[in-house]
Amino acid sequence: MTQRVPASPTHPVPPAADPLAAPSLKRRMACWLYEGMLLFGVVFIAGYLFGTLSQTRHALDNRSGLQAFLFLILGIYFTWFWHRGQTLAMKTWHVKVVSAQGLPLSQSRALLRYLLSWMWFLPPLLLTIPLGLPAGSMGLLSLVWVLVWALLSRFHPQRQFWHDAWAGTRLVSAK
Numbered sequence: 001m002t003q004r005v006p007a008s009p010t011h012p013v014p015p016a017a018d019p020l021a022a023p024s025l026k027r028r029m030a031c032w033l034y035e036g037m038l039l040f041g042v043v044f045i046a047g048y049l050f051g052t053l054s055q056t057r058h059a060l061d062n063r064s065g066l067q068a069f070l071f072l073i074l075g076i077y078f079t080w081f082w083h084r085g086q087t088l089a090m091k092t093w094h095v096k097v098v099s100a101q102g103l104p105l106s107q108s109r110a111l112l113r114y115l116l117s118w119m120w121f122l123p124p125l126l127l128t129i130p131l132g133l134p135a136g137s138m139g140l141l142s143l144v145w146v147l148v149w150a151l152l153s154r155f156h157p158q159r160q161f162w163h164d165a166w167a168g169t170r171l172v173s174a175k
Contacts, residue, residue: 020102022159023095023173029150031093038089039074046073075114082110086174096174097164105169116163120149 022028050069056062081087082105085096097113099105105113124142127133133141153161160170 031089031095035089078114079110083107094174100168113167113169116167119163
């Protein structure tokens, strides 16, 4: 028979876990990498669909159109899933996106989060234009920026990514 020990100064009751606490940075980045692998299929199918519908014969033809189409497809993908709380990668890693108050996201809030999430890639992409960097240097610059952007979450009071703070959203652990 187990005897319960009442809470006392020598046996404090552990505090309840904050339901809006951010998952660890390691778990969020693992989810981020897994999301990238899953998006390979989404981008492949969207690219095939675009090439078929536009009758593109060469990969560099209609490049701007393809980029705009992929931006739109990814926007629909993320807005739809975030509005429902999780993408497949987020379900796998038990991460959920909610509003700053812990409520489900509206579609407009999910769209705002999608637009602001481009902070993961936009700064290094914009730097490559005036610097004329080769692909290898651009890849290294992007990797360094992703690491910096992820580590900047350490300076947020709730350890959230800054684009989430700006969008009024937050990543939380999903039980």
